[in-house]
Amino acid sequence: MEKTYDINNLSEIATLVLENTSSKTLLFYGDMGVGKTTLIKELVKCMGAEDKASSPSFSIVNEYVLDQDKLYHFDFYRIQTEEEALDIGIEDYLDAGHWNMIEWPEKIKNLLPSENTTIQLTKNQNGTRTIMIMPMK
Secondary structure, three states: OEEEEOHHHHHHHHHHHHHOOOOOEEEEEOOOOOOHHHHHHHHHHHOOOOOOOOOOOOOOEEEEEOOOOEEEEEEOOOOOOHHHHHHOOHHHHHHOOOEEEEEOHHHHHHHOOOOEEEEEEEEOOOOOEEEEEEEEO
16 A cells, blocks of 8 residues: 655554554664654554653664553664664564564564564655555565
């Protein structure tokens, strides 16, 4: 599924993502500044998290409590090797059955579960964004 949107449609796009995901692991691909963190913040809000979402750029992972679940937001931009992800216990997070939203998943490609939903974001010349949602099983 592909859709073009702007910041005013972010809530609608978050709902669209949740309606079209095939798993609780969402992989966010796109260039720096394309809006991955902004979209994840909206998803966290949409899912009813108690806390306001923030970027985990320095902490690598943020945890949010949902009504009946948990959500982990990862930002692997700063890691250099998959070993670093293993050191923070990525396998435990991925195996726990909770929501996992991962920015820069290409940094840990050999550790990713086969069941996931890929979210590809592209910034267009007119300032809008294009999202492609690709569920995998």
